[in-house]
Amino acid sequence: MPGQVSIIDIIKQQIKKEESLPVLSPKAMAIQNEAIKEAPDFEVLSRLIRTDPTLTGQVLKTANSPFYRGLGGVDTIKDAVVRLGQDEMVNIIMKELHQKNFRSSHPVIKSYQIRLWNHSVSCAIGSLWTVKYLSMDELLPKAFIAGLLHDMGKLYLLTAIEKIFQSKTAAFKPPPQLIDKILDNLHSAMGYNLLTKWHLPVTYRIIARDHHTDEYDISDMLLLIVRLVNRVCSKIEDNSSKTDLSGIISSKEADILGMTEIGVAELEIALEDARTKRPM
Template sequence: MNPKASILETLREYISNQKNFPVLHPDAATIQDEITKKDPELSRVKQLIIKDPTLTGEILKVANSSYYKGLGEVSTIKEAALRLGQDELFNIVIQVILRKNFSSNTPMIKERQDKLWAHCVATAFATLWLCRHLKLSDLIPKAFIAGLLHDIGKLCLLSAIEQFMTAEKDNAKLTPDLVEKILVNLHEKQGFALLSAWHLPDIYCRIARDHHIDEYEESDTLLVVVRLADMVCHKMDANNPQEDLTFIMGSRETDILGIKETSIALLEIAMEDAGLAKPPS
């Protein structure tokens, strides 16, 4: 038997078993359910946050980070809500909840989680920036979360891979290349399955499933924006000064959205200013 095939077969069993899906803490799930409603109640969200001192501390830490620089220091959830606004506060809450849910002590897994998390946050920022730039007011409240969740399948797969490595021990001969192939080939399906299991709105599930497919619904504007944001972030992740905007400007997404090259250049500058990307070396 091919050892690699055997490993993949066993790993697929771990992945396909929803019992191995990451599970949100009940309090975090309640907050997430409220935030993703069509008309969430800010007062209820604040009450739920305050009941969890750890979550409160993490939210204030993020609210005072360089990502939100210039907005002034905040020391209470009430101040955070007043200074950041409801949508921005909700974005931070979701960011903190998900980050706490995907944390590993296994070096190979942690390294990938950290890089992936940075990409997800950057894509969330880029999606929100583009929606604001294009004046897509109806999509702005959903934009950050949509970008943040687009690669959630990879984070879920990394959790399954870690469980597999722990259970199989010496039999889990997973090379970095094999792990990367698993993430690339399975993350859309896994992301859709995870977000569906978490009962998140269909729009986020679709984006997790369809952000790489060739044939997608052009009228799904938020999906198109996330796909473009993802492209820009991958370009900036590469940090290659020789790479220009030709590929992005020739994409179907820029054509659908009517985006000009100057807009993409402004987005890259905004991401560098927010500390979400390094300027080309």
């Protein structure tokens, strides 16, 4: 195989197979499709949620969390919808539905998935925080989802790489350094493809495709927010004293959004705080 087929070719061949596509079950797809509508029918959504015990449990757990303590107990999905509100309800649903694709049994792939999921949730939290901070209320329904799904192309690639690891015919198993390079170079295009296959709105597909590109639509405020938050999250994850916020503060995204040095610093603090409170 060496000299004939590259590892990139092997991965692209694997991606063409439907078995390498991270899937949403028909039930999960139905829940997602209703949740992301501009005006979800919460009677329909409640019925769909009740068919998924895990999702039902997570919704009720959140509605009865310490944040809502003092409002009395909630034991039905209908009451949980009223308590949580539309945006929070949809965010919980999307997080729970997509986390199910991050459960590989392969130790190498699992380690990547854990880091990817934590990064995705941080970007979701950070994007929502930034939208609120900038008072861009029209973006509130989309901010968390945009941050959560922006790197799903990496999940697509990891699923394909896992199949290669499991294959008895593949002569080459990519080492971690090569996996990192593959994820960095290919995930944006793969993210666009995956979100298209999942029938997600074009807003989220464009963010998955353009969150690293040099040329992008500077009028797309949600894209700008995800790009900025993604950089802050990466800076935190780098965990190096050599990295600071100066490049982010002086970035085009921060300038267009009007995110001051104080704003970016407060975003970092909010993300650090959320990171310490979230189970890893």
